[in-house]
Amino acid sequence: MKRIDLTTWLDQYLDVCRYQDKSNNGLQVQGPDEVTRVAFAVDACSASFKAAVAAQAQLLIAHHGLFWSEHLQLVGPHFERVCTLIAGGCGLYASHLPLDGHAEVGNNIELARMVGLVNVQPWGMYKGEAISFIGDLSQPIDLPTLIGRVAPHIGSPKMVQAQPNLQCKRVAVLSGFGVTMIDEALAAGADTLITGETSHSWYQAVAERKLNVVYLGHYASETCGLKALARVMAQQHQLETLFIDLPTEL
Numbered sequence: 001m002k003r004i005d006l007t008t009w010l011d012q013y014l015d016v017c018r019y020q021d022k023s024n025n026g027l028q029v030q031g032p033d034e035v036t037r038v039a040f041a042v043d044a045c046s047a048s049f050k051a052a053v054a055a056q057a058q059l060l061i062a063h064h065g066l067f068w069s070e071h072l073q074l075v076g077p078h079f080e081r082v083c084t085l086i087a088g089g090c091g092l093y094a095s096h097l098p099l100d101g102h103a104e105v106g107n108n109i110e111l112a113r114m115v116g117l118v119n120v121q122p123w124g125m126y127k128g129e130a131i132s133f134i135g136d137l138s139q140p141i142d143l144p145t146l147i148g149r150v151a152p153h154i155g156s157p158k159m160v161q162a163q164p165n166l167q168c169k170r171v172a173v174l175s176g177f178g179v180t181m182i183d184e185a186l187a188a189g190a191d192t193l194i195t196g197e198t199s200h201s202w203y204q205a206v207a208e209r210k211l212n213v214v215y216l217g218h219y220a221s222e223t224c225g226l227k228a229l230a231r232v233m234a235q236q237h238q239l240e241t242l243f244i245d246l247p248t249e250l
Contacts, residue, residue, distance in 0.1 A: 001237055003035050003059065007093060014098040020127040022069040023096030029066070029082065031091020032058045038233060040226040041244040042219055044092060046081050051244045053088030061229065063222050065094025099225045100175055101131035105232055107175040107225035108132040111194060114150045115171055123188055124174050124181055132174040134188050140167040143212050146192065150216065154223060159198065159215040161206045168192045168212060175221035182209055196221035197250060219248045
């Protein structure tokens with residue numbers, strides 16, 4: 001497939017112009033004109049670039065791209081990363097918020113499906129656009145049962161802050177660093193928030209609110225959208241796809 005046709009499709013399918021995002025979403029490193037094999041990785045880094053080149057992929061799609069609207073000179077590790085792609089004949093495409101908020105293959109809609117949410121609605125506003133989802137469970141369940149639905153897909157949570165005797169009925173999902181949205185989740189009627197990670201400064205703030213919070217790990221929470229996008233691209237464009245797994249345990 002022509003690279004220009006594939007990246008045009010990606011831009012449109014992921015609606016990259018919809019979001020105000022520092023990630024510089026879209027094609028970041030050009031790569032070959034023809035693409036037959038596409039690699040996917042959460043992070044654009046030396047390890048993912050080397051793995052994509054070793055797999056003879058002509059394009060790597062990363063959730064966390066190489067450029068974030070800041071000036072970076074091509075020196076040191078940054079130079080080495082870019083050289084790996086160019087010398088290896090591999091381009092780079094980044095999709096950050098567009099892959100969080102996508103209603104078909106996004107990280108958050110995939111998490112909502114894993115949990116089994118119904119009546120799913122867009123939620124989690126960022127600069128005027130919803131980047132996540134909230135929904136209901138068909139019947140209340142306890143927190144261990146909820147976790148048991150997600151763990152087989154992306155692993156056990158890194159941490160859980162559970163409120164005593166609070167069952168899960170209405171669940172908000174927000175991959176990455178979503179703990180900052182606890183009040184928005186409560187305002188939307190959620191009793192449970194599934195997100196990626198937290199920090200020390202947020203621990204007591206969560207403990208003081210009547211809300212269960214499940215921290216899947218930033219990395220783990222953002223693998224599922226890439227895998228879903230890979231399935232769609234393989235089916236619709238007959239491309240070979242592979243996921244490069246580089247867990248950070250964070």
